[in-house]
Amino acid sequence: MIENIVRRWRVLSGQDNWKNLLDPLDIDLRCYIIHYGEMAQATYDIFNTEKTSEYVGSGRYSRKNLFARVGLAIGNSYHYTPTKYLYSTSIVDVPEEFLLEPFSKEAWCKEWNWIGYVVVATDQGKVALGRRDILVAWRGTIQALEWIEDFDFPLVSAYKILGKAIIHKR
Template identity: 40%
Template sequence: ATRWQDIQGMNNWKGVIDPLHPDLRAAGIRYGEFVEAVYDAIDMEVESEFIYYSLYGKSDLFPNVGVTSDYKITRYLYSTLVVEGWRTAFDGLHKRSSTTWIGYIAVSSDQETRKLGRRDVAVILRGTKASDEWYVNSEFMMKELKLLGLEKPLPRVVEGFLSMYTASDASKMFGDSSLRDQIFKEVNKLVEVDYKDEDMSITFVGHSMGAGMAPLAAADYGFNKPRIAEGRTVMVTAFVYGAPKTGDGEFKKRAEESCKIIRVVSTGDIVTLIPPVSLTPPGIYQHVGVEWRVDWSSSPYVQDLGFGMRCHNLELYLHCIAG
């Protein structure tokens, strides 16, 4: 494997996590900052007509949030949230839906591509912000997944993540196509048309809720991607930070066959234990991919955070990676 393929997990990150290779450190910071950009740009003003949408257009996002990057955002991504059952009781409704801005797709410039050794497409998915996302995230029931082949037993994944990935509602702004369809349409265009003769990496990146969905999206794309010409490399990888568990053992098996996944875990991060064993049969939910553990306790700049949500902060993760 070439160096970039090692960093994207061709050999399951053997020899590059411990000791930490500078290129993996750089990738971990770069992709994490791409997610942080969404947090910095999302409209959280309660009275705003555009709450949970981006404050900036695609070309203005990076400059306005202070991200210096040789990547160009080619598409914003939106997720449709469907809330039903007991969660709608207070509204007097049986079901409601809404859409939120959940991330974007960006591609490396020619100059950055030469530096990286391949054309990189980054699919960025943020963590929970909208109130309805909290409801959907609490749907720990498992649902069969038919996107990775129909061989039995079918893999099962968190119902809430699958719903946010596949739902659509044409009556809502940006809701006419599912998050899955948006990703496939844009990434396929980049792979098959815009850069059809180049070696590429398709990197799915997520934090928190987005880290639960990124392995699902990466496994799906890895399994269902277009046919790649002989002699050309198109690697599919997920970089996830503070990830909850996405699915069961069968999902883990098929996901790890379809793509490469590296899971950055901070000491004391409670979200990495979700769904909790107390609410699910033991052994049902399993983590996927290779673990990259980071420890804030060795930093002189971080107070004792103990255990909980404070250990889940993405900026804390990036501080630990930076060293």
């Protein structure tokens, strides 16, 4: 299966708009989707939401142990080296719903939260993927006010995407 991904990564990444890959779902595409889904899920597994921890709002694990601690090191053919952790920050007072703040006064930080990571495929990962992959993964919505913002769906014109001819057809 890995050989297929090495050979087909461009097609699996959408080169032909996933023609003949979606119905039924191509097994290589399925593996590809699961791989990147697990990398995204890791951002939620890593984020420390424990309010009693002095490290609330940070990543639970060091970069060195990132994939071992979230269960992606064993049995995973796609090897990466974490290069950077990403943080969101605010220099203005924001409601607690936007930044997790610890109860402890000795907390590591009260102004920013961990949001994701950057990883680069190792030489072994490059062989498995057929290319040097750089992946940036960040967590999505967790806090209550983030969810409220997510449910605001302002309507926008599809003109820039579909063009005039499509919009005026009925």
